Amino acid sequence: MKKIFSYFFVSILLIGLLSACGTSDKDSTNGSGDNKSDKKVLTMGTSADYAPFEYIDTAKGDEIIGVDADIAKAVAEKLGYEVRFQDMDFGGLIQSLQSGQVDFVMSAMSATDERKKSVDFSETYYTSKHIIVSKKGSGIKSVNDLSGKKVGVQLGSIQEEKAKELAKEVNMTVENRNRIPEIIQEIKAGRFDAAVIEDTVAKGYLDNNPDLEGFTIEDADGGYAIAFPKDSKLTEEFNKVLKEMIDNGEIDAIIKKWFE
The missing domain is CATH 3.40.190.10 (Periplasmic binding protein-like II)
Incomplete structure (x- = not known):
């Protein structure tokens, strides 16, 4: 009888320990998740051959840098997003938006009437010649x-x-x-x-x-803007912050940084 009781007691103890371990693992997983960044990663399509707007300084590394890269990161940060850059040929950028390959495009792209038939644009942030x-x-x-x-x-x-x-x-x-x-x-x-x-x-x-x-x-057409898929919620979100940055001089400061 003693042995039976001992086996029963040990079994109950083991079940309790296993349950405790299971609870600990679950809590640990939740805690780990809380410690990770909750920021959503957005993919920006660009053609990184257009200094100083977007390019790769091979002497310093393989990172895409420039006006558009800085503006994208600044706007995204204010909205709680992170940005990942995807380099591709300029001619394929609109298609990449339409296919969902990227979330938005910044590549010194002008908001022409023809392009507006396929994508939505933000406010113009730079006018060129x-x-x-x-x-x-x-x-x-x-x-x-x-x-x-x-x-x-x-x-x-x-x-x-x-x-x-x-x-x-x-x-x-x-x-x-x-x-x-x-x-x-x-x-x-x-x-x-x-x-x-x-x-x-x-x-x-x-x-x-x-x-x-x-x-x-002198008669340049339009200015540069951020392109989004048609009816994307990002258009309104980005546009609000972009307008604020234009009004408070942050955009101008970024542009001057790369043009001086």
Whole structure:
């Protein structure tokens, strides 16, 4: 009888210990979850070849940096989100939004009427101009000088649309490439006579390539904005914070940081 009682007592004790362990594990899991960041991670699509807006300084690492990267992180932080960057060709950014591959796009993208048919946009945070870039000594000093020339543009960019518009005025051929460095190389190799590039980006190449020159087209189309899938709740959330940052000077400070 003693042995039976002892076995019974030990069994009850073991069951109690196992139950306690189970409770401890559960509490530990919950505690661990509470200690982790509750921030939702948003994926931002971008084409990281457009300094100073978004690019990779390979001498310092593989992180995507620039105006758009800083603005995205600042807005997201204020809203309680974290941002993960996904680099892709500019021409595929709208499609990536529509397919749900990314949550939003920041890539020096202009809010054109055509794009608004496919995606929603935030407030404009930067207004740009275009520069016609060519080899020094090319003799290309005005839009009319592009007649009979082959002009390069980035695929899917506002500059591609601008070049096609100019092609209606002068007899020039427009060809696109996925990345700005490709376009610059095509000019240097003589396969392009000139290119239409956003002015701030173009100035960076002009400063670092004394064999290139350019002039500004003053009638730039639209400004840069954040793109979202149609009817995304993020549009209103981001827009509210973006407006505040524009009004209080935070956006201007970020832009000046990268342009000085």
